Amino acid sequence: MIVKARHTSDFLQMNNSAAQDPALSWAARGLLACLLSFPPTWEVRLTDLIKRGPDGRTRTEAAMNELIKAGYVKKEQGENKRKDTKYTVFEVPPWADE
Numbered sequence: 001m002i003v004k005a006r007h008t009s010d011f012l013q014m015n016n017s018a019a020q021d022p023a024l025s026w027a028a029r030g031l032l033a034c035l036l037s038f039p040p041t042w043e044v045r046l047t048d049l050i051k052r053g054p055d056g057r058t059r060t061e062a063a064m065n066e067l068i069k070a071g072y073v074k075k076e077q078g079e080n081k082r083k084d085t086k087y088t089v090f091e092v093p094p095w096a097d098e
Contacts, residue, residue: 014036018091018092023045023070024061024072025061027055028067030063031049031060034052035089035093044073046085046087071093073089074090075087
C-alpha cells in the first residue's frame with residue numbers, strides 16, 4: 001500500500017520514467033528528485049549539494065556523474081572549472097523524445 005498526502009503547496013511533481021528508471025541507482029534517483037525540487041533559476045553547485053546531504057563528496061559526485069552519463073544532467077565547464085561549471089537538469093533527457 002502507498003499512502004500519499006494531499007498537496008496544495010511545497011510539493012514536487014516528477015515524471016514517473018525518471019523516478020523509475022532502472023538504469024539509475026537509488027542514489028541518482030534521489031539526487032534527481034532533489035534537483036527537480038529546486039526552482040528553475042537555482043544554480044546547481046556540487047559543493048552545495050554535498051553540504052545539503054549525508055552522502056559526502058564521493059557518493060554525491062558518483063550520483064551526479066551517473067545522471068550526467070544517463071542524460072538527466074548536462075555539465076558545461078568554463079575556463080575556471082571550480083567557478084564556471086554550469087549544470088542543466090532535465091526531468092526527461094532530451095534524447096528520450098527521439
